[in-house]
Amino acid sequence: MTEPGRTGVLDGQQVSSAPHRESMLAISDVAKDYLRGRRTLVQRLRGAPDERAVVHAVDEVSLAVDRGEVVGMLGPNGAGKSTLVKIIATLLVPSRGSVRVCDVDVLAHPRQARRHLGVMLAGDRGVYWKLTGRENLEYFAALHFVPSGQIRRRVGEALEEVRLTGSADEYVERYSTGMRQRLNLARALIHEPEVLLLDEPTSGLDPVSGAEFRRIVRGLRQRGAAVLIATHDLAEAEDLCDRIAVLDRGRIAFQGSVDEAKTLVPGSSVLTLEVEGADLDTAEVAAWLSAHFRVGLVERHERSVRARLYCESTSDLMAELPGKLHAAGLRAIRTEAGRVSLTDVFFSITDRRAGGGHGHPQ
């Protein structure tokens, strides 16, 4: 299946374009609406008007993942990432839109689509805790139609891939969270799917396991699998993903490459500034900073306010900073220069301010 050229888009504005490629996963104008709250039996019997508010968990999302491509789906809690994963995985029916997996219409032929999909849902649930790791994989291999003669080999390979061979015959209830996560990944890989959906795959993993996970995903990309990862981990997305899509309040706020995303931040360098003051008003500091600098995230700490200031040259910025701060009666207790990261992109796109500040990139 060939999709139109990929474009990086921020709030409807085209950022850049890419050549035609083969899409393994294509999502078009998908939306999922829920009704907030519940309607009681008495209300139903009385025929009272339904006054529940409609919540747009996913709102007209279009996205494609090509063969051999890893796409990161980023977004704050409640942005709609898991909902979208479940829609693609056939566990949720969208209110509108279409999803195709390996050219199979997921809504019309969910059973057929499941053959191409490997899904790792968020959390360490989803496997049978009263079975061993090996028994779990044997069961799920049969459910995914791995030929009976190949199950033993595939289970061995999957266990090896996630480094669980040594604990394969232990009951899952004795596994650590990280081991259960890895078993879940092995379960998703057991039938060698062409499309992988991974929802928060590294939450609960230690750094070594996280690095192991990234090694596995790189292997999958090399094998030609299309991988969609929903994650909070910006460093992981930056390290692993060919493209990212940032979801905010159910809508795609940006999609494109990580480099394209970084162009959205007004500067190539960032200076982290921490000003002293337990009783500083974060909003006032943010407003003042915004008037003088290109400001990103502004957040309150116990005895200080921390801000990220964007620039082309941190040395120039550091030269002018002390005078301006002094004039405003502010005292810097820490400054740290660095390169713009996906964290900056994420906060500028989603406009999240952890400390309740109001700064905007300029």
Place this chain on the structure above:
Amino acid sequence: MGIRSDLPLHAWALVAAAKREWRVARRYPDVFIGAVAWPVVTPVVFVFQARASMGHGTPHRSGQTIPTDSVHLAVFLYLGWLVASWLALLLTESSASLSGQRVQGSLETTLLSPATRLTLLFGLAPVLLVTGALSYIAVLLALVLGFGAHIALSSALAGGLVILLAGPTLAAIAAAAGTTTLFMRRSGGLVDIARALSVTFCGFTAPLAIMPTWAAKIGRLLPPTWTVDTLRDTIFGGPSKTDWPRLSLLLIGTFLVISALSLAAFAAGEQRGRRSGTLGGV
């Protein structure tokens, strides 16, 4: 890639589901101990109670087998409680298995697979057939050793065949009850109602002939009643007292109908869960 051409793969998935349930069940031997203990211990109370209240001998009505002495009474009640306990276990375990999978998230991961939903509905059935067979053997031993009942080997084997024939039908009833967990999240209350209704109408503790006509009519429509009646007839009167082709046809036909209804109910529940996003809810 239609369901018909994939039939062997679906069948293999069903075998894998049964294997999974068996692997889990063997970690909990109390299920098997319970399957033996309940139908053996519980009827004792009823035997003593009946002995105290009715004395010896009761008339025959409607040509149905009615206990006439204490050994007959014991056989009658023990076989009744065998089916009652078995049915209770089937209903409880099937619903608990499905709602347990829902809570631990494995229901969602199973639904992610292309395999037939029969794996979820009937994976547990072979384990429950084994518990039924164990209960039956324990009850026979209790009757022979505890009450001195003379049960011919042919009758005992024929009784075993009844258990084997009735198992899938009763498992289908349990599967149907289990599907309600998709609609109601828990089905404990419904299972209790089903158990109460079966004890009331299926003649486990009293012959249908002495029940009110309307209640007896309801009872005669229910597969557990056929099971317990046939078991009693076989044990009391030998294999020749049973119309085997008719019984087989009835039980297999009922199994197919209830299974199809369960599958349809499951599909409806799954679709509802896929719309509302409650498949993985607790």
